[in-house]
Amino acid sequence: xxxxxxxxxxxDGYYLSKFLLExxxxxxxxIRRSSSINTSRIDPLIAEYEKIEKLFxxxxxxxxxxxxxxxxxxIEPDEIYNLAAQSHVKVSFENPIYxxxxxxxxxxxxxxxxxxxxxxxxxxxxxxxxxxGGVDNKSLNDESIFIPKSPYAVSKVFAHQITTVYRESYGxxxxxxxxxxxxSPKRGExxxxxxxxxxVGRISEGIQEKVSLxxxxxxxxxxxxxxxxxxxxxxxxxxxxxxxxxxxxxxxSVKEFLEExxxxxxxxWEDYVEISERHFRPNEVEHLLxxxxxxxxxxxxxxxxxxxxxxxxxxxxxLKLAKQEKVLLDNQLIKPTWENSI
Ligand code: NAP
Ligand code: GDD
Numbered sequence: 001x002x003x004x005x006x007x008x009x010x011x012d013g014y015y016l017s018k019f020l021l022e023x024x025x026x027x028x029x030x031i032r033r034s035s036s037i038n039t040s041r042i043d044p045l046i047a048e049y050e051k052i053e054k055l056f057x058x059x060x061x062x063x064x065x066x067x068x069x070x071x072x073x074x075i076e077p078d079e080i081y082n083l084a085a086q087s088h089v090k091v092s093f094e095n096p097i098y099x100x101x102x103x104x105x106x107x108x109x110x111x112x113x114x115x116x117x118x119x120x121x122x123x124x125x126x127x128x129x130x131x132x133g134g135v136d137n138k139s140l141n142d143e144s145i146f147i148p149k150s151p152y153a154v155s156k157v158f159a160h161q162i163t164t165v166y167r168e169s170y171g172x173x174x175x176x177x178x179x180x181x182x183x184s185p186k187r188g189e190x191x192x193x194x195x196x197x198x199x200v201g202r203i204s205e206g207i208q209e210k211v212s213l214x215x216x217x218x219x220x221x222x223x224x225x226x227x228x229x230x231x232x233x234x235x236x237x238x239x240x241x242x243x244x245x246x247x248x249x250x251x252x253s254v255k256e257f258l259e260e261x262x263x264x265x266x267x268x269w270e271d272y273v274e275i276s277e278r279h280f281r282p283n284e285v286e287h288l289l290x291x292x293x294x295x296x297x298x299x300x301x302x303x304x305x306x307x308x309x310x311x312x313x314x315x316x317x318x319l320k321l322a323k324q325e326k327v328l329l330d331n332q333l334i335k336p337t338w339e340n341s342i
Contacts, residue, residue, distance in 0.1 A: 004075055004121065005029040006062060006106065007083030011186045012126070014041040016081060016229040021049050023233075028075050030060035030068075030084070041186050062106030069113040072121065079236050081124040082110055082159075085152075088190060089130060090281050092152035103155025104162075111166045111174065122173040122236050125163040128156045129180040129221070129247070134285035137219075137251075141291040142178055142243045149283045160243075167241055175235045180247035180290040183310060184225040185317035190342055192254055193222065196261050197314040198338065201322030203272055204265040207329055208338060210272055214279025216254040219287045223248045224305035224313070234299040247290020248303045260308060264315040 003020050007013045008029025017027045027049070031039060039046060039057070049055035056075075060067040062084050072080070085103055086092060092099040107125055114120045132140045133147030148154045160176045167174040187194035195211065202208035223246070231246040255269075262269035295301045305313070328334045 001079070002026045002028065002075060002077040004072065004077035004080045005083060006081070006110070007085065007126070008057070009039050009042055010083060010087070011041070011184060011188060011225055012083050012182075012229060012232075014045070014186050015184065015225050016083065016232060017042060017045055017055065019229050019233065021045060021054055026054055026056070028056045028058070028071070028077060030058050030071070032061055033059045062102050062109070065105065065109035065112070068109050069116075072110070072113045072117060076117075076119055077121045079124065080110060080114065080121045081126075081232060082107055083126045085126065085156075087152070088188070089150050089152045089285070090279075092150050092155075093282050096151035099151045100155045103152065104158045107159035108162050111162060111172065114172055115166065115170055120172055122241070123163065123166075123175070124232055124236055125159050125174065125176045127160045127176040127178040127243070128153065129178060129245075129288045129290060130285060131157050131160060131178070132288065134288045137287045137289065139249070139289050139291040140245070142245050142294060149285055150281070153285075164243070173241045175238075175241045176243040177232050177235055178243060178245045179228055179231075180221040180223065180245070180288060182223045182225040182228040182246075183314065185314050186225065187314070193257060193314065196258055197311070197318040198321070199272070200261045200265055200267075200315050201318035201320075202325065202338060203267065204319060205322040205326045207322065207326050207336060210274050210339070212274050212276045212279065213254070214276065214281070215284055216258065216273070216275070217286070218284065219251045219253045219289070221247045221249070221251050221288055221290045222257070222307060222310060223303045224310050227303045227305055231295060231299065231301040234295075234301050238299070242298075244295045244299060245290050245292050246295055246301065246303075247292045248307070249290065249292060250307055251287065251289040252307055257311065260311040261315055264312060265319070
C-alpha cells in the first residue's frame with residue numbers, strides 16, 4: 001500500500017507516517033522548502049526508512065497545484081492524507097489570506113488531481129472541531145452545525161464541504177475526520193498544552209521564571225495524537241466514505257491542564273503563570289467537547305490515553321529536553337529565548 005501525506009513534517013504527519021510505515025506502507029510525503037531544515041520530527045523515520053525505500057520526501061506546497069498533481073500521477077498512491085495547514089488559530093487572524101489560501105486551495109487541488117486520475121486514490125481531509133465554534137457546552141458530533149470563529153476555522157469548513165461535494169458528485173472516496181484537539185510531545189510549541197509543558201520542564205530546571213498565557217478559562221477535549229492517527233487510518237478502510245468525529249468525550253480547562261502539569265513537578269502553577277493580553281484572540285472558541293460514539297460504533301475506535309497520562313507523557317519528555325538545554329546553557333552554547341515565546 002502507498003500513502004501520500006501532506007503535512008508530514010507536522011505533529012500528526014510524524015505519528016501517521018510512523019503508524020503506516022510500521023504497517024508496511026510505502027509513505028510519500030511533501031515538505032516545504034525552507035532556509036533551515038524543517039524535518040526534525042520525522043528525522044528518526046527518515047534515518048530508518050528512507051534508505052530502504054519505504055519513505056520518500058518531495059519538495060512541494062499546498063499552493064502549488066501543478067506540483068501536487070504531477071506527484072500524485074507519478075506515485076499513484078492508494079491513500080492521500082491531507083494534513084497540511086497553517087494550523088494555528090491565533091496566527092490565522094494575523095495571516096488570514098495565507099491561511100485561507102492553504103486551507104482551501106490545498107484540498108480542492110488534491111481533489112481535482114484525484115478526480116482526473118485513472119486510479120483515484122482515497123482522500124482524507126483533516127477537518128477540525130474548531131469548525132463548531134464552541135458556543136455552548138453541548139457535546140458535538142458530525143451532525144452538529146458549524147459556527148466558525150476564525151479564518152482558520154472558515155478555511156476548514158470549505159475543505160470539509162468540498163470533500164463532501166466531491167464525494168457526492170463524483171463518487172470519490174473522500175472522508176472528513178473531524179478531530180478534536182490532540183496533543184503529544186511532538187506538538188508545536190506555540191499551542192497551549194506544549195507551551196505549558198515546555199515551561200514546566202524549564203521552570204523545574206531553573207532556566208525559566210514565568211509562562212505568559214491568554215484565556216486560561218477556555219475548555220478543550222484533549223486527546224493523544226498517537227491514538228488519533230489510528231482513527232484516521234480506520235476511516236480510510238471502510239466500505240463507504242463518511243465523516244467521523246474523534247474525541248475523548250472529556251473536557252478540561254487550560255487552568256486544569258496547568259494544575260495537572262505543574263503537579264507533576266510538585267509546583268503550584270499560580271506562582272508561575274502571568275496573563276497577557278497579547279495571547280488573547282479577537283474571537284474565542286470557549287468550549288469544545290466531542291462525541292465520538294459514531295467512530296466507536298462504526299470504526300471500532302476509542303482513545304487509549306487518558307488526560308492525566310497525556311499530561312504526564314508531555315511533562316516527562318519536556319523535563320528531558322529542559323535538562324539538555326540546561327547543560328547547553330551552562331556551557332554558553334545557547335541563549336534562553338523561550339521567555340519571549342509567542
Ligand atoms: P502542525 O503540527 O501545525 O503541522 C502542519 C503541517 O502542515 C506541517 O508539516 C507544515 O509544514 C505543513 N504545512 C503548512 N503550510 C503548508 C503549505 N502551504 N504547504 C505544504 N505544507 C504545509 O499540525 P498538526 O497538529 O499536525 O495537525 C494536522 C492537521 O490536522 C492540520 O490540518 C490541522 O489543522 C488539523 N487538525 C489538528 C488538530 C490538532 O489538535 N492537532 C485538530 C483538528 C485538526 P512545516 O513543518 O514546514 O511548517
Ligand atoms: N496557543 C495558545 N497560547 N493558546 C492559549 C494561550 C497561549 O498562550 N493561552 C490560552 N490559550 C487558549 C486559547 O485561547 C484556546 O482557547 C486554547 O488555549 C487552545 O489553544 P491552542 O492550543 O492554540 O489550540 P486551538 O484549540 O486554538 O486549536 C488547535 O485545535 C484545533 C482543534 O479544535 C489547533 O491544533 C487547530 O489546528 C485545531 O484545528
